[in-house]
Amino acid sequence: MADSQCDDKKCPVHGPLSLRGAKLTGRVISAKAKKTAIVEIDYTRYIYKYERYLRKRSRIPAYNPDCISAKEGDTVNIGETRRLSKTKSFAVTGIVKQ
Secondary structure (H helix, E strand, O other): OOOOOOOOOOOOOOOOOOOOOOEEEEEEEEOOOOOOEEEEEEEEEEOOOOOOEEEEEEEEEEEOOOOOOOOOOEEEEEEOOOOHHHHOOEEEEEEEEE
């Protein structure tokens, strides 16, 4: 939280953007694009036929406001929002671990 005065209308913490739906925790693997972070979520899925678990991962593009500015390697919380662009429907709400 570098900046307490945030005028961003797409910021879920300081702006009017509401969060609804899924709330996930993942690791930022890319923060190269402007105000965008690619968050990787690791999870397991049970396969009934083989009675074992399958490790899977999902990469979610999330809006990364300037007041949070998560960097690569950070563990972050993201929340589902309205559609912000063609690919972004999640926004970074906070950094868990740097």
